[in-house]
Each structure stands twice: as C-alpha cells, then as structure tokens.
Amino acid sequence: MGNLATESLDTSKEGAKVLEEQEARELLASLDGWSLISVEGVPRLEKVYSFKDFKQALAFTNQIGALAEDVGHHPALLTEWGKVTVTWWSHNLGGVHRNDLIMAARTERHKN
Numbered sequence: 001m002g003n004l005a006t007e008s009l010d011t012s013k014e015g016a017k018v019l020e021e022q023e024a025r026e027l028l029a030s031l032d033g034w035s036l037i038s039v040e041g042v043p044r045l046e047k048v049y050s051f052k053d054f055k056q057a058l059a060f061t062n063q064i065g066a067l068a069e070d071v072g073h074h075p076a077l078l079t080e081w082g083k084v085t086v087t088w089w090s091h092n093l094g095g096v097h098r099n100d101l102i103m104a105a106r107t108e109r110h111k112n
Contacts, residue, residue, distance in 0.1 A: 004030065004105035009071055010098060018043070018095030027101045034104055036096070037087075043096045044089035045104050049111055054081045063110045073103055 004027065010016070019027070021036070021043065028034055034047045051057040061079040064086060068074040078085040086107055088100040 004102050005109060007098075007102050009073060009102055016090075016093060016097060018090065018093045018097055019101075024096045024101070027098070028104075031101070031104055031108065039087075042089060042094055044087050045096060045100050046085065046087045047104070047107075049084045049086065051082050051084070054079075057082060057084050060084050060110060064107055067106060067110065068103070071103075073099055075103065075107075 024036055024043065024045075028036055028045065031047075034045055037044050037046050049057075049060060051060065057079050061077050061084050064075065064077060064084075076085075076087040078087075086104075088103050088107075089095060090097040090100055
C-alpha cells in the first residue's frame, strides 16, 4: 500500500470522488487511532491527540494549520486544554477523499 504520508495530493478537480467506505477503512487501518465517523451524514476521519497542557495543544494546532495551509487542504481543528481533535474530510465532495487520508498520515508526523 505504501506510505500515505509521502504520497502527493491529487489536486485535479476533474473526476474527484469520495472513497467507498470499505476502501477508506482499509487505508485507515494503517493509521493508528484514527476513526471513520459520520457527522450529519458526511463521512470524516477523526483523531483526538492528548497533550500535557493548553500550550502544547495550541502549538500542535498551529503546526497542523501550517501543514494544511501549505497544501491548501484544511481540517477542522478543535483545541482544548490538553487535547486537539483533528477532523479531515473533503468539504466540496461531501466525504472522504484519498487526500484526507494522506493529510491524516502527515498529521501523525507532528504528534509529540
């Protein structure tokens, strides 16, 4: 399957489609602690990261924000005392694209 974190994002708009649930789950199996959830019927990838305090949680949030901004693909980030919830999905497609799994894998590079 390869390393998702090293894959290039697919930036083509033409033919972009969400992954079938089974394919998303198979790819997600290589990412520790990530879940496939549904919010208002829209599939999303989500993980909660724990930190010792708000300062560390905020620093992680800023790292992921910079990572997202660099590639123009942005997650939902909920920063709280001692934790950050990261949620990836392709808003324009209404579900999970392979790019979301790539970005989840890249997010893993920034933990701790």
